[in-house]
Amino acid sequence: MxxxxxxxxxxxxxxxxxxxxxxxxxxxxxxxxxxxxxxxxxxxxxxxxxxxxxxxxxxxxxxxxxxxxxxxDTSAIPVANKAVRLKRLQRMADKAEQMRNYQLASQLLEQVAKECGGSYTNKRELSGPNGSAIPTETEVRVRYIRPEHRDE
Structure with missing residues (x-):
């Protein structure tokens, strides 16, 4: 040694x-x-x-x-950056199309769409029409049970 x-x-x-x-x-x-x-x-x-x-x-x-x-520090890892991942996926999709491997190209395009759409994040935003708040309705029902009908 x-x-x-x-x-x-x-x-x-x-x-x-x-x-x-x-x-x-x-x-x-x-x-x-x-x-x-x-x-x-x-x-x-x-x-x-x-x-x-x-x-x-x-x-x-x-x-x-x-x-x-x-x-x-994730900036030291290139693939941690969304732009780098998209660029590499673009190269792979182009290569797959050149090789006439349309199934692989389709899968890569789907992955790009998911990447751009935020499918690979934990962040989720919920909103109503045109970004407004989601309308909520609350209905409260009160039920009175007479003492003679209660289970004992």
Whole structure:
């Protein structure tokens, strides 16, 4: 198992904090730094794992800060942006039509319509005609039961 420099350790910790799997992290280290590490070695840099409990405090702190930032900032994830998703769906629909795969193109167009119509959100707006309030009518009925007819 090779001894890793701080820049490699930082890369591993930040990748794990962004919910990358140890296997993906090991592959990333091989591609970025040309260093072979096992997924177990990568996993040992996760302070939430049983292997990561002996991790140095600076790496635990980096993990915590990176994880919090990752969870709060969705702008770093391109597909979290509606415009990016629509652009990619447009490319896929065009490609499907070129390939004469009209069923796939139709499904992609349906997905675009749902995306534009807000089907993929939790936000729902209810309104009446022309955006006005929904008219409500309340009917109250009072029923009097004579004491001699009550069940005892």
């Amino acid at each position: 090779p001894t890793l420099k701080d820049n490699v350790k930082q890369h591993i910790v930040t990748q794990l904090a962004c919910y990358e799997t140890p296997t993906d992290v090991a592959n990333s280290v091989r591609e970025e730094f040309g260093i072979e590490i096992t997924r177990g070695q990568a996993h040992s840099y996760d302070p939430n794992s049983s292997r990561g409990h002996q991790l140095a405090q600076k790496w635990k702190d980096l993990f915590k800060v990176t994880r919090e930032t990752f969870l709060e």
